Amino acid sequence: MLNKIEHLGIAVKDLAASEKIFADLLGVQPYKREEVASEHVITSFFQCGESKIELLQATHADSAIARFLEKNKEGIHHIAFDVTDIYVEIERLKGLGYVMIHEQPKDGADNKIIAFLHPKSTNSVLVELCQEKQVNG
Ligand code: ZN
Numbered sequence: 001m002l003n004k005i006e007h008l009g010i011a012v013k014d015l016a017a018s019e020k021i022f023a024d025l026l027g028v029q030p031y032k033r034e035e036v037a038s039e040h041v042i043t044s045f046f047q048c049g050e051s052k053i054e055l056l057q058a059t060h061a062d063s064a065i066a067r068f069l070e071k072n073k074e075g076i077h078h079i080a081f082d083v084t085d086i087y088v089e090i091e092r093l094k095g096l097g098y099v100m101i102h103e104q105p106k107d108g109a110d111n112k113i114i115a116f117l118h119p120k121s122t123n124s125v126l127v128e129l130c131q132e133k134q135v136n137g
Contacts (some may be wrong), residue, residue, distance in 0.1 A: 001083065001084050001089075002021050002082070002083055002089070002129075003081070003082045003083065003084060004050055004051065004081070004082050004111075005008075005051050005079060005080070005081060005082075006038050006051065006056045006080045006081060006082035006130050007025045007039075007045070007051060007052035007053060007079060007080045007108050007130075008050065008051070008052075008053055008054065008076055008078075008079055008080070009054045009056055009073070009076070009077045009078040009079070009126075009128070010053060010054065010055050010056065010075065010076055010077060011056055011057075011065050011068050011069055011072070011074055011075065012056065012057050012074050012075040013057065013064045013069060013074055013131070014057070014072075015033075015042060015044055015055055015057040017071055018044075018055050018074075019055065022053055022055065023046070024073075026046050026047075026048055026053070026115070027035050027134060028046060028047060029046075030044040030045055030046050030055075031045055031046070031047055031070055031109065032044070032045050033045075034109045034110065035059065036108065036109050037105075038106070038107070039063065039064065039065075040058060040059045040060035040062055040063035040064075040066070041057065041058055041059060041063055041064075041065050042056075042057050042135075043055065043056050043057075043109045043110070045109070045110055052110075054109070054110075065077065067106075077124070077126060077131060078126035078127065078128050079127055079128070080114075080127075080128035080129070080130050081127065081128070081129055081130070082098040082130060082131070082132075083130065083131050084114060084131070085131070086105045086113055086114075086129050086130070086131040087105070089129050090103065090104075090105070090115055090129070091118065097121070098122065099117065099118035099120060099121045099123045100115060100116070100117055100118065100119050101115070101116040101117065102114070102115040102116055104116075105129075105131070108128075108130060111132060111133045112130040112131060112132060112133060113130070113131050113133055114123045114128055114129065114131075115128070115129050116129075117129070
């Protein structure tokens with residue numbers, strides 16, 4: 001079950017400049033910055049009601065964010081849904097014919113396990129499933 005929009009991921013070139021914009025917009029400061037080394041990104045998170053804004057800046061030319069910004073302007077990169085059981089959702093969506101980028105969940109930022117769907121099966125919208133990591137494993 002997809003519970004809510006957990007966050008919107010926004011690709012940015014200059015994290016500090018974008019943090020200022022979103023701090024002005026939302027009236028709060030980012031609550032965390034976190035590097036995800038495996039994805040070659042540094043992230044910054046803002047709370048907005050029940051949802052979040054995730055700013056993503058590439059740390060390496062091989063990053064998906066760097067490649068996105070070669071083809072697109074800065075802006076919305078992905079939409080992330082909070083799920084109760086990511087393993088169940090991956091199997092459910094695969095069963096419906098959707099293509100996963102990650103068939104097994106991987107560690108994401110902000111204490112989540114995540115899996116992306118391939119945008120070729122989702123109207124070109126990059127969709128992330130994310131589930132809060134359990135405290136005991
Ligand atoms: Zn995300």
